Amino acid sequence: MEINNELDFSHWGSKTLLLRLRRCPRAFYFAYHEPLRQAPPSPTRRVLWDIGREVGRLARTAAGPGEVVFGGRTRSFKQGKILTWDLIRKQAERIFEGVFQHDGIVVLPDILERRPDGGYRLIEVKATPGMRSRHLLDVAVQDEILRRCGVEVSAVEVWVINPSYVRGPKLNLRGLFRSFDVTEKVRRESFRKKVADLIEDGKAILQQPEPPAAELSSACYSPQRCEFFDWCWRAHRTHPAFQIPFLTLPQRMVMWNEDLDDPRRLQKPHALSDTQRLQWDYHQEGRLQLNVDRVAPLLDSITWPVGALDFEYYNLVIPLFEGTRPGDATPFLYAAAVQERPGGPMHTRRRLEMPPKTPGKAFIQEALQFLAPARSVIVFDKNAEQRILRQWAERYPDLGPAVENLIERMVDIQSIISPRGLYHPDLGNSRSLKAAVALFMKKDPYKALNVRDGFQAALQYYRMSEHPLSAAEKDRIAADLTEYCTMDARATLFLLNFARQQLQNALR
């Protein structure tokens, strides 16, 4: 096998960069020419990357012993290429994260596995439950580059999370992954042409003296805000299409393309809704608004002492609890708080289920007892909380009356935050507790925490359960998790007290 791995050429692209080209040529250009202009990844994005890395690690374990090149033996592309070439020459059984380069494009296949026919099986691992069409192009670019390098790839597979896998006492890695043989699909002439065109388009775009023109599209906002957004639109940041927080993407696009400065000029089907007209008025006033008729009845239905309850759920694609499937939501932590009188001191209780097992009777019994003195129990989005409580009532019928009693006392205060309730124009269309509390407190109480969202909490819980951490590290994570969940319960009570205060001010 002759290897062509271009040791001495620098690269202009990677699989990730090429896939970005499909999303937006301008973002692709910036990623190469202006990499330092991209915004740092959001905490949620970092968590997604961490989950992807963990799924990759599990897939390597499932595949069997092998060498991890990039991120294992080296963090240098150049060194990685030398090591990979060496492993190929030695006919290594498995190579993980090998480094290949051809015509300036670098790819790092998740798994290369030697087959009895002497060729390699190329495996791309995805942390998604089920196969997605976008995975095909991803693995096809790798297949193309490996073959251009002279590697004999005799099979191409995509491994995804098996959505019907049910966890037993231990994680069965072979059951967790489902493999799809896509050799035929990626070798189709039309598909290979698509990959070759993508590579040629990429080269041509990068050689242009100026970036492709900016186009406001869904790629700018989804699946998350483009990392070059601020840099890309810096000359137009004051245009109303970017400044008005409550617009939908199609409305922004019309405002930008038609250079409108007043959203009331939007025509059907993009005309402002009644709620948006209200938001526009509030936006111009630029201050907090309270609709007495909507907020007063809700607050009047709440009586002190008031309790607050919040659950954290584990719902990642790697099942942790026996009997659960990828993505199933299982509570592992709750925080409850009780306040005797408005603005008075708060008592809190929390419980973290360790080691992970389906939370039993004691988990909820303790919460029911703690919240018993509360005449109203406020939650933020009661559907999830009610569902969990009813599951316990079904499992432990003797808890049924106490659970039903708690549900009867439950008041969902999420609806307070809305343009027709308590609203600040900076909230845009957000109904998030964290966003509202940060705005109303004029500081973000979550900022100082090590765990700041539910997704991150679930990943930390997974780490403390499945990774060989020291007792001190597990204690630290446990403290971070309980602090975060308690903050949610406290924030719910803060929102209630803040709304009461605003209502009193409005009625004065």
Ligand code: SF4
């Ligand atoms: S903000 Fe939009 S147009 Fe600009 S680089 Fe990103 S995706 Fe492309």
